[in-house]
Amino acid sequence: MLISVSLAAVLGCRAAFTTWLGQEIGRYREYTAAPSCPGGLPEHAVEDCVRTVEFKVADVHARAGKKGGHTATVTGSPFWDGTVDFGDWDPLLTSLHKGDRVTGTVWRGSVMTLAEGDARQSSSDEPRDEPQMVAAAGTFGALIAVLTFVFGTVLLTGLGGRRLEPYVRWQPYGMRLLTTTIAACFVVGLICVWTGVPWWLTPQLIGLVVAGGAVLVYGRDRRKPAAAGR
Incomplete structure (x- = not known):
């Protein structure tokens, strides 16, 4: 079971660094470099330029403190009417009401921003x-x-014998290391985003935090026998 999980994790890691990362960086660069669509030309459903569109708000779902489900349904355009998803309810959604007029920016067939x-x-x-x-x-x-x-x-091969066996039990050590890894990846990733740390430093910083966490996980239990023997 654990070996199968390991193989799946390798594939996920490879996809993240070889495909997902490049796509995210490339898409952001293309968006920031996209020019404004020239006026007077026919509108198309999908355009590489950034177009400013006037919308009318048909419906709003946003509540302070509520996670998920933050949307605004807009109408009035020839191609881009529909529901726009947002990650938060602020700073615009909670002030919107049905019938309000908003300005949207559209790129490649999707609404990028709404403004009022x-x-x-x-x-x-x-x-x-x-x-x-x-x-x-x-x-x-x-x-x-x-x-x-x-x-x-x-665990499968019995390497390390009785001396190593207590330290490779999934309960508690494997779960503790898993929890440490999840917390380190999420927290360090967010801190790197907020501080603007280059993305290629992120894996190194996470590795240092996880290594420190592993020392604490095993060091705590290694000290217990010594303390009990005093």
């Missing part, structure tokens, strides 16, 4: 300069692959 007056909010479809989180996801796959492979191999 000075309030502007990015949709979930707008490309973001956050490759650190993709790198964190790929690093998570790599670390899980190593963790499950080592535990699975030792």
Whole structure:
């Protein structure tokens, strides 16, 4: 079982670094470099330029403190009417009401932003300069692959004998290391996004945090026998 998980994690890690990361970086660069669509030309459903469109709000779903389900349904355009998803309810959605007029930016057939007056909010479809989180996801796959492979191999083959066996039990050590890895990848990834750390440093920082966590996981139990023998 653990060996199978390890193989799946390797594939996930490979996909994150060889495909997903490049796509995210490339899409963000293309979006930021896209020119404004020239006026006076016919509109098309999918365009590589950025077009400004006037919409009318048909429906809004947004509540302060509610996770998920933050949407605005807009109408009035020839191609882009529909429901726009957002990751949060602020700063625009909670102030919108049915019948309001908003200004949207459209790129490649999707609404990137909605704005009303000075309030502007990015949709979930707008490309973001956050490759650190993709790198964190790929690093998570790599670390899980190593963790499950080592535990699975030792348990399957009996390497290390009785001396090593207590330290390769999935309960509690494997679960503790898994929890440490999940927390490190998520927290360090977010910190790297907020601080603008280059994405290629993210795996190294996560590795250092996980290594420190592993020392604490095993060091705590190794000290117990010594303390009990005093």
